[in-house]
Amino acid sequence: MREFRILSPTAILGYGFPLASFQAGLAKKPHLIAVDAGSTDPGPYYLGEGVSFTDRQAVKRDLALMLKAGIQNKIPVIVGSAGGSGADSHLAWCRAIVDEIARDEQLSFTMAVIHAEFKPETVLEALREGRIRPLDPAPPLNEDLVTSSSRIVGQMGVEAFVRALADHPDVILAGRSYDPAVFAALPIRLGFDPGLALHLGKILECAAICATPGSGSDAMFGTLYEDHFLVEPLNPDRACTPLSVAAHTLYEKSNPSLLPGPGGRLNLNEARFEAVSDRIVRVSGSRFEPSARYTVKLEGARPIGYRTVSIAGVRDPFMIRAIDSVIAGVRARVADNFADLAGRYRLLFHVYGRDGVMGPLEPAPGLDGAHELGLLIEATADTQAQADTICGFARSTMLHFGYPGRRATAGNLAFPYSPSDLHAGRAYVFSLYHLLEVDDPAGPFACEWVRCGEGQPCV
């Protein structure tokens, strides 16, 4: 029976893995080493600003081990969503790390670099042609959201990888990718069932998170057959059980049985999870259902100004009881003092100890029994200087604000830091979370071929 073996070293490139687990995986002679490097979870800043949410040294450590093993053993290495968000600046960041590793380790190899960033003009054209729709419950797209975005990426599916694999690169470094695609593309190209390959990819992209005990920084091994696949953790201290593997499909998904992706959805209603041993699970019955039109998910982030924050504590019980009226009074003073900036800043007070964590979802937002409060004063404005002005003025006003019953006339706030106000830099919001209809699934994702090593930079 034909089989295809895949080593997934870690849940996100840079999250690390024990060397022993990685070597145990290599000993099983994988046909592919692949890793997903990205996520939108850390929020819009990283996509908007074009920087990685993972640490450079940590990424280099993981990638060096993967590249060395891959090149020396002639196993393809595929990295998706390079740099975390997978726009061109993230891809360039990761490519520079690959370059450094090739030089340090004297490795020589061919690499396909697949881009996922979309030009605003391309997105505008598609919008005008009616080929973009919101991914419910995102709001409809408009031209302003597109042109004000600092970066827009599309999640490539397996097709962009399959196209590159036709020329047998040693390494593929891809921008924003559908997480399972880095694992599923090569076996799909070889004729394995897409439903099983994508479901296996879905599990492997989180590495040992689906084991028990779970971990995002340990390796997982998958073996794909014609009509089922096996998953097993490479660390002997972990096990996969039918429950742990089945439960994983719940993670960060709104529906555990129908998982939409590029070009269709994974239907797991008939999926069966069976124990092969006390630590290996067999999965079968996963199906891929192509959609009528192929869609690519677009993600974008746009800047909304600069943020300055101030952190303070309150221990005075009278001040705690008066907190709402104090906040309202401070707001009014800021609005009055900077009437010329009206509408050009946002001032927020997070009250930890009341509803700082859940905000409007908090079922019990009272102050009953609160013995101290944490306050986070946050100002966002067009420039850092304006954000500083609003945050600083709100902080100094609050420090000395009078309220009924006040005994402590020397100051209302306890600051942990000097300076008390901190620059949070540029702030972003997600601007696109939409589906783009395309005719050629690989078309939007330009592929560039480079030769790495031989003492030269990757060219």
Next chain:
Amino acid sequence: MRVTLASITDVIRSKNAGPYELTFDIMFTTRAWFERAVAAGVFNTALICRLYRIPPEDVLGIIAYPPAKAIKVTIRRPICSGDIGETDVYGAQQHAPLLDLAFDL
């Protein structure tokens, strides 16, 4: 029999499902508790609306998933993840009200 949700579950968690949705996973300790909870319909739109102070249209789905003896509840996020006013970018600490639930099962 009055039981607390925490006493009949192994996992109660919340997380973003994309930047516009918040999803809750409730995994029961045994298949029997899962089946009793599903049969009794303890997770319903009215309960989620009351717990999270949201209108019914913001409850996007309540799904029983037998392979993991789990119930999944998905709601609309109050704001898109990371927008101004955000309190929990990953949505990982929004499950706490579920821990205090108690039912007659």
